[in-house]
Amino acid sequence: MKGALLVTALMPFLLTGPAWAQGSGTQYVAADAPSATPVAYLGDMPPVMDHERYFHGILDQFEGRYAAGGSAFRWDGEAWYGTDYNRIWLKSEGTVQNGKLGDGDHEILYSRAISTYFNLQGGVRADLDDGPTRTWGAFGIQGLALYQFEVQATAYVSDRGRFASRVEGSYDFLLTNRLILQPQAEFNLYTKADAARQVGAGLSDVDAGLRLRYEIWRKFAPYVAVTYAGHLTQGRRIVRDQGGETGALRFTFGIRSWF
Amino acid sequence: MSIPSRMAGGLTRRRFVARVGAGGLLAALPRPSQAQATPPGVPPAAASATWNLNVGRAHIEIDRKSLNAPCIGGSVPGPILRWRQGDIVTINVTNGLENADTSIHWHGIRLPAAMDGVPGLSFAGIRPGETFTYRFRVHQSGTYWYHSHSGMQEVQGLYGAVVIDPREPDPEPCDRDYVILLSEWTDVAPSDIVRNLKMQDDYYTFRQRTAASFPADARRAGGAIAALKDRLAWSRMRMAATDISDVSGIIYTYLLNGHAPDMNWNGLFRPGERIRLRFINAASMTFFDIRIPGLEMLVVQADGNDVDPVPVDEFRIGVAETYDVIVRPTEDRAYTIFAQSEDRTGFARGTLAPRVGMAGVIPPMDPRPVRTMIDMGMGNMGMGDMKPGESMKDMDMSGMAGSGGMSDMGSMGGMDMAHGAMPGMGDMPMAKPAMEVDDPGPPPLNVENQNVAMMPVDRLGSPGDGLEENGRRVLTYKQLRATRPGADPRPPTREIILHLTGNMERYIWGFNGRKFSESGPIRLKLGERVRFTLINDTMMEHPIHLHGLWSELENGQGDYRPYKHTIISQPGSRLSYLVTADVPGMWAYHCHLIYHMDLGMFRTVIVA
Numbered sequence: 001m002k003g004a005l006l007v008t009a010l011m012p013f014l015l016t017g018p019a020w021a022q023g024s025g026t027q028y029v030a031a032d033a034p035s036a037t038p039v040a041y042l043g044d045m046p047p048v049m050d051h052e053r054y055f056h057g058i059l060d061q062f063e064g065r066y067a068a069g070g071s072a073f074r075w076d077g078e079a080w081y082g083t084d085y086n087r088i089w090l091k092s093e094g095t096v097q098n099g100k101l102g103d104g105d106h107e108i109l110y111s112r113a114i115s116t117y118f119n120l121q122g123g124v125r126a127d128l129d130d131g132p133t134r135t136w137g138a139f140g141i142q143g144l145a146l147y148q149f150e151v152q153a154t155a156y157v158s159d160r161g162r163f164a165s166r167v168e169g170s171y172d173f174l175l176t177n178r179l180i181l182q183p184q185a186e187f188n189l190y191t192k193a194d195a196a197r198q199v200g201a202g203l204s205d206v207d208a209g210l211r212l213r214y215e216i217w218r219k220f221a222p223y224v225a226v227t228y229a230g231h232l233t234q235g236r237r238i239v240r241d242q243g244g245e246t247g248a249l250r251f252t253f254g255i256r257s258w259f
Numbered sequence: 260m261s262i263p264s265r266m267a268g269g270l271t272r273r274r275f276v277a278r279v280g281a282g283g284l285l286a287a288l289p290r291p292s293q294a295q296a297t298p299p300g301v302p303p304a305a306a307s308a309t310w311n312l313n314v315g316r317a318h319i320e321i322d323r324k325s326l327n328a329p330c331i332g333g334s335v336p337g338p339i340l341r342w343r344q345g346d347i348v349t350i351n352v353t354n355g356l357e358n359a360d361t362s363i364h365w366h367g368i369r370l371p372a373a374m375d376g377v378p379g380l381s382f383a384g385i386r387p388g389e390t391f392t393y394r395f396r397v398h399q400s401g402t403y404w405y406h407s408h409s410g411m412q413e414v415q416g417l418y419g420a421v422v423i424d425p426r427e428p429d430p431e432p433c434d435r436d437y438v439i440l441l442s443e444w445t446d447v448a449p450s451d452i453v454r455n456l457k458m459q460d461d462y463y464t465f466r467q468r469t470a471a472s473f474p475a476d477a478r479r480a481g482g483a484i485a486a487l488k489d490r491l492a493w494s495r496m497r498m499a500a501t502d503i504s505d506v507s508g509i510i511y512t513y514l515l516n517g518h519a520p521d522m523n524w525n526g527l528f529r530p531g532e533r534i535r536l537r538f539i540n541a542a543s544m545t546f547f548d549i550r551i552p553g554l555e556m557l558v559v560q561a562d563g564n565d566v567d568p569v570p571v572d573e574f575r576i577g578v579a580e581t582y583d584v585i586v587r588p589t590e591d592r593a594y595t596i597f598a599q600s601e602d603r604t605g606f607a608r609g610t611l612a613p614r615v616g617m618a619g620v621i622p623p624m625d626p627r628p629v630r631t632m633i634d635m636g637m638g639n640m641g642m643g644d645m646k647p648g649e650s651m652k653d654m655d656m657s658g659m660a661g662s663g664g665m666s667d668m669g670s671m672g673g674m675d676m677a678h679g680a681m682p683g684m685g686d687m688p689m690a691k692p693a694m695e696v697d698d699p700g701p702p703p704l705n706v707e708n709q710n711v712a713m714m715p716v717d718r719l720g721s722p723g724d725g726l727e728e729n730g731r732r733v734l735t736y737k738q739l740r741a742t743r744p745g746a747d748p749r750p751p752t753r754e755i756i757l758h759l760t761g762n763m764e765r766y767i768w769g770f771n772g773r774k775f776s777e778s779g780p781i782r783l784k785l786g787e788r789v790r791f792t793l794i795n796d797t798m799m800e801h802p803i804h805l806h807g808l809w810s811e812l813e814n815g816q817g818d819y820r821p822y823k824h825t826i827i828s829q830p831g832s833r834l835s836y837l838v839t840a841d842v843p844g845m846w847a848y849h850c851h852l853i854y855h856m857d858l859g860m861f862r863t864v865i866v867a
Contacts, residue, residue, distance in 0.1 A: 031781045032862050035779030035780065041380065042379055042380065144764060175469060176469050176470070177465040
C-alpha cells in the first residue's frame, strides 16, 4: 500500500514528466495532461471504460508424477483479480505423496504494477499441509525478465523471526505454435533449519520440470514432462536422517489450464 | 462552413415506442422503405433525406458461427444510406434492444457535435425503446459509413455504408456503383476477447517464430547466426516480430458485404463498363490489402474526398478508412476482389462477374509481414530505402519548430481573422514564437508504455509493412493529392505532438504513456488552426480518427493536402496533419482498432 501512496504522491510528476528537458531548454507540455477540472460527460458516461477489473486463474501444474520409488500428485497455480495496477493474487501449491500432503504453500498477496514488465507483491504465506503450520510475511517481485523469462522472487519472514526466500523461473520455447517446451524450476532457501518441515538452512529444496505441452486450445494444454523434486545440502541430510526420500526424478503427465 | 452549435430544441425529438422483443421478430417487421430489397452492395436507386432505422438483434449464422447480433433492420451490414449533398437529412433511430443503450455515429461526417452519436460526448445515448432523431445538413459528398459507438455493438454487426451524391456532377461518372464493405465475423464475445488479450497478448497469434520455422527464417535472413541474432534481439525486448494483428483469422471470418469468402458476393458488369467500387473498412481490428488480379484500380477518392486519380494494383485500407476506386474490366470473365488481412490469416473475397454465380480464381495469400527495427522506431539503420530528403525530415526535432514558426509570422497579416476566435492574438508579444508547441517529450517507459521510438521516420512514402517491394504498384499516402486546394490557407498557430504508446504485454494502450482515464482532454480554441504530430512508439499501425473535424494530411502535396477522417500512423513513424477547429463541442479522438480504443487509446477533444 505504501507503494501505491508513493506513486500517488508522485503522480503529477510522473504524468507530466520533468518540467524542463535536459540541456535544450524546451518546456515539455502534454496537450492531454491530466486536468484539475474533470470533463463533465453527458449522462455521466465516460466514452471509454479502460479501468475495468479482470479475474483470471491459471493451473500451471496439475500433474501425476510416476516413479518406481513412489508416485506423487502435484498442483501449482495462481489467480488474480483487479485492475491494470492493483490486484489481489492467490497462489497455491502442494504435493500429495504416500497419502500425505506436503510442500503446501498458500499465499495471498497485494500486487502493484511498478514497471513495464514487473509487479511488486506483498502479503501473507501459510504453509498448510499435513506438517506443522507456519505463517510468513511475504514480499517480492513477479514479472517478465529480459529474453522473456517468467520470474518470481519472494522473500519471507516468519512469525518466529526466520527468513526464507523462493525463486522461480520458467521459459516457453516454441517448437511449433502449439507445441511448447517449458523448462521450469523453483528453489527454496531458509536461514534456519526446520526439521519438522524437512527444511534445512541454506538452499533447502528444488522442484523442477521440463514440460512439453500441446495447446489444443490456448486455455487447455495436456503435457508430458520429466520432473525432479529433491532436498539439497542440509535439508537433504535432515530428510535422509528421517528416512525420507531425498530426491526423485519422475515421469509426469498433467494438464495446464487457465480461465 | 457554418454549423449551428446546438440544434434548436424542437428539432430533436424523442418518442417512445412499444418495446420489441429482441431477436427474429424485429427482422420480420417491415423495413424502412429506403432499405428495401436491394442486393447487398448496391446503393439505393435514389438519395433520400428521411430514414427510419431500427436497431435490434437478429440471429445470424455465417461460416457456422452464429450470433444474436445487434444490427439494423435484421441485417449485417445495415442498409446503405444514400444522401444528397446540401440536403438536411433526418434519421430516426429506434432502439429495439432489450437492455442496452445504443447510438449511431456518422463516421467522417461534418455535423454539429450533438448529432455525432457518441454517448457521453454528443448525447446520453439512446435508451431501450426510445427513438432519437438525428438531423443535420450534409455538407460533403462521397463514401462514408456509420456504426454504433455504444458498448461493443460495432464489433458484432451494427454498421453500414453511407453514400452521398455530390451536388456538382461527379468528376468520375461510372456505369455501375458498388459498395464493398469489409468487416469481421466471430461468435467470440468482445468481452472475452479483451479478457484473453489481457491475460495473454498473443492469444490469437499462431504465426510466431518457432523452432519449426527456424530453417525458413535462416534462409530468409541469409544464415542461422543472423536469424538467431534477430530472434534474440526481439526476445530481449520482450516483443514479437510476428505481432501484426492482435486478433486474427483464428476466430474471425472476413466478410465482404456481409458475405463470407465461400458465399462469394457477386457484382455484375458488362465488359467495358466503368465501375466505381466504394471500399469501406468496417472491421474492428483488421487492416486489409486489396487487389483485383487482372484489373488496374484507379484510386479517385480517399475518406470521401476526391483525389487526383492514382492507378494502382493494390492498396491497404486501415480500419475505418474508405477508398473509392474505378475499374474497367474489358474481358468477359470473372474478376476476384481479394482482400487479405494484413497478418495473412484470412481474406474477404467477392467477384465482379458478367453473369450471376461466376467465381474468379482466388490467388494465394502473400507471406505475412515481419516487423523490423524500423517498426521499433530505430530509424532506417542503413537499410538504404530512404531518400535523403526524407531522412532530413525524419530528424526534425520538435524543439526546432519554434524557430520554424518565426518564419510563419510574415504570413500572419493575411490570416483570416474573421473567425474572431483568437482573442489575445494581438496582445501576443512579438518576441515569442508564433507557433505554440505542445511537446510532451519522449514518453516514459512505464507500466503503460513498452517502447520509445528513438528515431521515428517519415513513412508516408511506404505502402506499409508486408507491401514494400512486392512487385506491385501499391498506394502510399504520399500519392494522395486533393483535387482542390484546402479550404483554410492559414498556417497553424499551434502544434500538438502526441506519442502513440502501449504495453502489449499488459495490453494497455494510450497516448504519451497514459491511458484515457488518466489523461485530460485536448482543448482547442474555436477557429484555431492546429498541427497534430503523431509519433508512433508502438510496433503496430494505429488508424487515428478525429471526430467532427477534418485531418489534412501533410504529405508533401502543398495546398492540395488530402482531407481525411482516419489516418494510419505506421509503426516507428512520425507524421503530421492540420486541423481547423471550426465546430464547437466535445469530440472523440481515438485509435479505431476497437480494443486499443477501449483500453485507453482515446482522448476527448474539446473545441470551445
